[in-house]
Amino acid sequence: MAPPYGTDTASGYWGTVTSTIDWCEENYVVTEYIAEFWNTISNVVMIIPPVFLAVLALRQKLEMRLLMCNISLLMVGVGSWCFHMTLLYSMQLLDELPMIWGTSFLVYSFAEISSPPGHQNRRLQIFLFIYCVVVTAVYLLIKNPVFHEFAYGLLVVSLVVFAMKVIRKCEHNLILVISGMSIYLFGFLLWNIDNNFCPRIRSVRWNLGTLGPISQLHAWWHLLAGIGTYLAIIFCIHTRYLYLKKDPSIKFLVGFCPYIDIPKMKNHYKKRSQDNGYLPQPNCKKL
Template sequence: MAPPHVSITADGYWGRITSTIDWCEENYAVTNYIAEFWNTISNIVMIIPPVMLAILALKQKLEARLVLCNVSLLMVGVGSWCFHMTLLYSMQLLDELPMIWGTSFLVYSFMEITSPPSYQNRWLQITLAIYCIIVTAVYLFVKDPIFHEFAYGVLVICLVIVSFRVIRRCEHNLTLVMSGILTYFIGFILWNIDNNFCPQIRKVRRELGSLGPVSQLHAWWHLLAGIGTYLAILSCIHTRYLYLKRNPKIKMFGGIWPYISFPILQNRYDNGYSTNEPKKIY
């Protein structure tokens, strides 16, 4: 549910707050140019990693829908950054509506894990598009955050169900799949604690002094939800290309950040594979 509290502070650089939600972080507490500082900068995890993975996906000639999953996560990160920086209603829409559309891309990609390389499931595409259009239209009219959260929750539940179906039917990396689900779930718990216990959290924050930022639970939600979604996209790519027999490998950038590599393509000259460039799959 949406947080019941409202921060009462003087207007900052962005003027009067027009969003329908004001989170538990004190407004303009760090700088006059960012309404919610920690809630804003925590979105970096939804901006840089998906850009890098999208670029890598394009270079590796992966399916367009998998590239779009990363682009949609990027859009959510940028929208959320703008929303928490300004607390303006227009920026709130830039945050919340991409969450609906982006999750639908991921649901579609998981549901089509075992489809032929060039196959397009038009009925599923149309169904998800209609759902997103209806949610967008209704939300623009009713402007109720509870409706958005319910509509988004339906897609997340569908994604979890489809993910477990994939686990049962396809070769996969269980650690990668479960890490994404668990990370996202922990973030969801922190989000709800932040919504429902804001007065107590703010009291603890004041007592922590300089360590107060660790109590910014909505910022932790951004970090964990961003990482969880990134891992979900990564597991979708990995499982899809296991099915297509392209020998995907999970590697770590800098020893800490996972990405997908295709050794067959990278080492085709050294290992006797065909020198013909692979055709792009849509």
């Protein structure tokens, strides 16, 4: 039986690596059809849960921006799967560019948690759109991963700022936001360790033998970032509908996957047009 790890194979089914980044996982070791096996399959957490949540959002007729947050996470998961499976530059873009656009949807959703139903913040929409277009154009031109990481980091910082405002001013579930942020940040720490100490990690991986997969820190980053982002979306939906006084509740699919259940609208919501444009009284200050 072949050892679980060995020297990188120059190319496999997908040909020579053309991406500008090659991660710490050895290439084409597990199978010739997947360049980075563990970095690929770990994206399942960014594919299956958001599909479930997107279907639920459609059934419950949630606001479009909240649906788009789930679709964006799904696109990142699919793009990352394709990138790590092939290590082709075109697939790298399919992974990295949705990270920029998708995080913008989440930033906008957090910023609009306390807005009236149907409200459109045109200034913020235009700003985020221009930001994404500029980042996309510059990144396609210079092909520098550090630039992408910086641009993505700015969006994450903006998201944290809006989240802090929500925590201070709105009724919310603290466990959701703390667990989401903590899981994401821990994943980010593992990602940086993987980037900066790859030779040592590979040495440890070899010595672990069949337990080597537990040292795939970039795969752990996928799992933890996916879970953290999913919880951020859940937090955003829950807080938004608390603000709208629609009595959202947190439930769990198969005992561990949280989702938001929103009861059917009461009669006074169904008859808003007959009640002089009724709007729920806010339970948080305007952000």
